[in-house]
Each structure stands twice: as C-alpha cells, then as structure tokens.
Amino acid sequence: MIPFGTGTGLEGGILPLRGGVTFNLMKMDQVVCVNADDFDGTVEPGVTRKTFNNYLRDLGLWFPVDPGADASLCGMAATSASGTNAVRYGTMRENILNLEVVLPDGRIMHTAGKGRRSRKTAAGYNLTNLFVGSEGTLGFITQATLRLYGVPEATVAAVCHFPSVRAAVEATVSILQACIPVARIEFLDEMQMKASIEYSKLQDLSELPTLFLEFNGSEKSLEEQAKAAGEIAVSHGGSEFKWAKEHSERNKLWAARHNALYAARSLAPNCKCIITDVAVPISRLPEIISATKDDIKKSELLATIVGHVGDGNFHACILADPNSTSDMDKMKELANRAAERALSMNGTCTGEHGVGIGKRHHLSKQLGDVTIDVLRSVKKMFDPKDLMNPGKVI
Amino acid sequence: MSLRVLVGCKRVIDFAVKVRVRPDKKGVVTDGVKHSMNPFDEIAVEEAVRLKEKSIAGEIIAVSCGPQQCQETLRTALAMGADRAIHVDIPVKDYEALEPFHVSKILARLAKDEKADIVIVGKQAIDGDCNQTGQMTAAWLDWPQATFASKLEKGDDGTFTIAREVDGGSETIKVKLPAVVTVDLRLNEPRYATLPNIMKAKKKPLAKKTVAELGVDISPRVEILSVEEPPTRKAGEKVETVEDLVKKLKDLGVV
Numbered sequence: 101m102i103p104f105g106t107g108t109g110l111e112g113g114i115l116p117l118r119g120g121v122t123f124n125l126m127k128m129d130q131v132v133c134v135n136a137d138d139f140d141g142t143v144e145p146g147v148t149r150k151t152f153n154n155y156l157r158d159l160g161l162w163f164p165v166d167p168g169a170d171a172s173l174c175g176m177a178a179t180s181a182s183g184t185n186a187v188r189y190g191t192m193r194e195n196i197l198n199l200e201v202v203l204p205d206g207r208i209m210h211t212a213g214k215g216r217r218s219r220k221t222a223a224g225y226n227l228t229n230l231f232v233g234s235e236g237t238l239g240f241i242t243q244a245t246l247r248l249y250g251v252p253e254a255t256v257a258a259v260c261h262f263p264s265v266r267a268a269v270e271a272t273v274s275i276l277q278a279c280i281p282v283a284r285i286e287f288l289d290e291m292q293m294k295a296s297i298e299y300s301k302l303q304d305l306s307e308l309p310t311l312f313l314e315f316n317g318s319e320k321s322l323e324e325q326a327k328a329a330g331e332i333a334v335s336h337g338g339s340e341f342k343w344a345k346e347h348s349e350r351n352k353l354w355a356a357r358h359n360a361l362y363a364a365r366s367l368a369p370n371c372k373c374i375i376t377d378v379a380v381p382i383s384r385l386p387e388i389i390s391a392t393k394d395d396i397k398k399s400e401l402l403a404t405i406v407g408h409v410g411d412g413n414f415h416a417c418i419l420a421d422p423n424s425t426s427d428m429d430k431m432k433e434l435a436n437r438a439a440e441r442a443l444s445m446n447g448t449c450t451g452e453h454g455v456g457i458g459k460r461h462h463l464s465k466q467l468g469d470v471t472i473d474v475l476r477s478v479k480k481m482f483d484p485k486d487l488m489n490p491g492k493v494i
Numbered sequence: 495m496s497l498r499v500l501v502g503c504k505r506v507i508d509f510a511v512k513v514r515v516r517p518d519k520k521g522v523v524t525d526g527v528k529h530s531m532n533p534f535d536e537i538a539v540e541e542a543v544r545l546k547e548k549s550i551a552g553e554i555i556a557v558s559c560g561p562q563q564c565q566e567t568l569r570t571a572l573a574m575g576a577d578r579a580i581h582v583d584i585p586v587k588d589y590e591a592l593e594p595f596h597v598s599k600i601l602a603r604l605a606k607d608e609k610a611d612i613v614i615v616g617k618q619a620i621d622g623d624c625n626q627t628g629q630m631t632a633a634w635l636d637w638p639q640a641t642f643a644s645k646l647e648k649g650d651d652g653t654f655t656i657a658r659e660v661d662g663g664s665e666t667i668k669v670k671l672p673a674v675v676t677v678d679l680r681l682n683e684p685r686y687a688t689l690p691n692i693m694k695a696k697k698k699p700l701a702k703k704t705v706a707e708l709g710v711d712i713s714p715r716v717e718i719l720s721v722e723e724p725p726t727r728k729a730g731e732k733v734e735t736v737e738d739l740v741k742k743l744k745d746l747g748v749v
Contacts, residue, residue, distance in 0.1 A: 151510060154510055155508070155510065155528065157530075157687065158530050158531075158566070158570050158687065160573065160686075160687050160688055160689035160690075160691070160692040160693075161689065162686075250688070250690070251686050251687070251688040251689050252688060252689075252690075253688050253690045253691065254688075318690070347683060347686075348683045351683075
C-alpha cells in the first residue's frame, strides 16, 4: 500500500517497487479547521501548501515551510520536508502538533490524541514525530495539525555576490553567529547563477558565488538586521546588497532559487541529474562545499551547487549524459562520496528530501547497528507484513 | 494634490472554493463556505494604497455593500492600508437581488457625500462577472471612466494617464479628475495583510449606513428563475492516427 499526494517528492518515495496498490489521497481536500487566535490549523492530504497559504491570507497567518514545490502538506509531513525558511521557522518536525494516521491494520490513530492542539505537550511518547519523515512506511497520514505564524509587518530580500564559495559560506556562518534572525539565507554557486540568470531571466546579477537573503519583522528591526548583515558580508569580501522590496520582485528571486534544478538541467538538456541533499554542522559547511566542488572539478561533470546554508544543508545538482555509462557511474559516485563526506563530519545523508530508495545504504552507516535494529523493530510492530511502502527508508 | 479615494470591495466566495448549486436551485451554497475579497477589488485597494505611499492620495475609504460579514472584507482592506471603511448594511434577503444597478447608485451617492476625487473598483466580481458597476457609477456621477486599467500614472496637470486592456491589446487614455477607474489583473500584485496590520485595522473607523439614509432604492429588478450546474463533461475519445482525427472532425461538421 503506497500513499500518493502530489508526487513532488525527490527520492522515489511513491514508486511501487513490488507492485501493490497506490492510494491517491488528493480528493481528501478539506481544510478541517483554522484557529487563528491559537495559531493552528488542520488539513487533509489534498490541501497543498500554496492552497493553504491562500486560505490563510485574510487572517494574516501563514505556514512557512517552503520546499519550493506546491506539495501536499501531509506529504510534506511524511517526508519531514524543509525549505528556504527553515533557518528561522524550522522544518515540518518543529511545526506539527498532531497527526491523524490510518495504521496498516486499519485502526485510526491520533498521534497526540484526538483534537489535541496545544503548542507544547509532555504527554507520552512523541508519536507525532515518529510519523514525520516515515515516508509512508508506517501508515497513511490523513490529517495534519500545523503550527501557524503571523505574516510579519515587513519583508525585504537582498542579493550579495562574493569572490569565492568559501567567502560566501563563511559570511553565512558569521551572520548566524551574530544572532541576526535572517528569514532565509541561500547560497548559489557561480554555475548555478549562470544557469539561473539565463533560465529565470534575472537581471543585474553576476555569475559569482552568491547569497540570497531575506529579512522580516517590524520596519525598524529590518533596518537593523539588514545593516548588520551588510557589514558582515562586506567584511568577507561581499558586494553591496542589491535589494528587492516589492513582493513581486522578491517572489521572482525565490522562484528562481526554487527552480534551481530546472535551471541546472537547462545547462545540458539531455542529461540525467542527481541531487544530493547532505547536511552538516554549520561550522563544517565551508569545508564540505569546497571539497565537493573539488570533487566535481576532478570528475569533469557539470554540476551546480545551491543550498540552505543557514541550516548547513546544500544540494549539488550533478548532470550526466545517460548514454555514457562512465559518466553516469561518475555521477552516482560523486553523490555517494558527498553523503559519505557528510557522515564523516557528524552530518546526515539527507537534510530534507528523505531516504526513499536511493539513500537506504547510507542509513545503516549514519544511524549505526543498534539504532537501525530498533528502527526495524518499530517498523515490524506497526507493519508486520511489510505492506506499507515496502523497499523505502529501511 | 492630496486625493480622496473611494474603493469598492465586494465580499465573494473565495476563488479556490468548488461552488455548489443550492438544492432549491435558486442560487449557490454560501453557508459555511469560505468567502474573501473579490480579487479584482484587492487589486483596487492595492492601487489606492500605492497612491497613498506615493503621496498622491491622502485618504482611502473602503466601501462594501451587504450583510454583516462584509465587515470582514472591510477589515482586510483596512489591514492593507485603507484609512476608514463604510459598511452599507443590506439584509440577507435583499442582498440576493442586489445588482450593479443598485450598487452603482450607492457608490455614486457615497462618492458625492464623501467628496471623493477618484473611485476605484475591480473590473468585475468573480461571482456575478457583470463588469457593470464601475461604468454605471461613472454614468450616475457624470464622471469620466477608465476601465480595465493595467497601468495608472498621475500627470502634472491633475489628470491621470491610464493604459487599458482591450481586445486588440492596450489603449492609453488621459482622464481628468474626478473619475471612476476599474482595475484589471496586470495593474499590480496585491500585498498580503500582515498580522500586525490586521490587529491595527481593528482600531480604524468603520461606519455603518443604510440604503434608506443614502436615499437609494434597491427594489429587485431581476427574478432568478433557476441556477443549474453546467452539463457533466462527456468522455473524450482517443484516436489512433491523424487521419482518424480529421475524419471525426469532418463527421462532426467542424472542419
């Protein structure tokens, strides 16, 4: 039994490796309730992130987890999705209060208890977060109660170019260490900038290692944040900030960032692409990105690097000609080495895309024998016949 | 030049909702259904707020005609930046038969009473799709009208230069104030109401008026006989070759 939402996942989570039945949940499309004064709302699988934010706009509320795609919110819960706003607002893990789940044996379970929506609780085991990221292997998520936030008074985005990858990433670390509450801080390397400038028709930007930033809050705090971040960037060799104040201008920038994959692919239209998703402790980021870039250079494959540097998470979009076995092998090896490098730095093989099929072999190394064994026992308890999305995650 | 802008905001069923016909076939289901400001009216409010930010407009008055819930729509307008609001209270039973003919009389009366320099409304509402209110309001006031505005620029001589979306492309006209403007999609992208502004909007003035005090007669002029869903779409047919396709089209008499 394989749950299906919007099909926008990146790790093959919806592929029926052993046949079976696909359950398309998109017709369960109600916003069950929104409690504006309590900052919470409950949705069914058919409600996507953009649909929900549209619904909330009159209340001045929003749900900030933004993975780019207009994904099903329950699907985002299943893959523990994240996105460009995680540095300030967290990922799905930090923003789900309760889940209604249908277990493989048909029983309906509410992970925090039926109707419970307190912002914090110490009652019992955290089953809500067990299901977040379970990728359809433990049951069907049929309702998610989400934590909502107020739309901030003012928002402004900025672009800053750097002379090197290292300078951009080190500036990021400094900005975070200065406790500037950036709403978004995203890195694009010079190859990605080249691709995105062309694909998304960005104007007045250069093909250099770049940071896209966003600040929000009151008008006054915006000025302070922007000034402080600007000074730090310049001290690392960064250019003056280029500002985007109008909401349509900001949307254009973030759309370009989210379309990074399509832009990268347009550099070599007939190529296949692997996207890595490693995450490491922030202080190790400059090292891992540089090492990955060197590895890419040695392989002579085309690749771009883009990333949620504020979370220590970055993606390499590596392109290879499907007609060349050696290139395809090189591409897969590059991706594997990126994951192994992250693991050697106390990081994770997947920051936000999930394990799916392609990263199962990294999971045992990442978690260790005891943890994997416990995970297998948990899976067996929920799903003794291995009917829920078999072949994924574990 | 500090203009006073009157903006019309209609409360309609939210565009994302699947509309259902009522069992009595006299209308659509509105109970418990999400409503929001007519998207074209959001564009109108946004344009008014931008005029204020450029110091062209000094005061923005948002108006909505309908039952009590219209006040929610007005609060959104206030949160976006309108200064005050007027709710023309119309009981539910009369609201169903309310049309552009009536609303335009109300807006014209308010434009005079409030000494507005410019009236901005959405080109049409997404429920009625009439595309009449702005035009009729201009007629009642004997003011010039600039409809389907996709660009608005103030001139030095107290006029506005406005680009209009027309079938053949874009037409640019100059209007002297006072005038009525109806806005189209490409004029701007409306801002989201922020939570702090929604809170502040609760303190902005919201006046209630009746059609009696405005001297407007809203007697129904149209009787709705029935409302029906469009016929269910028939299944399509797949063909194997281009020749088959052309033959089928010929059989249907369309080529």
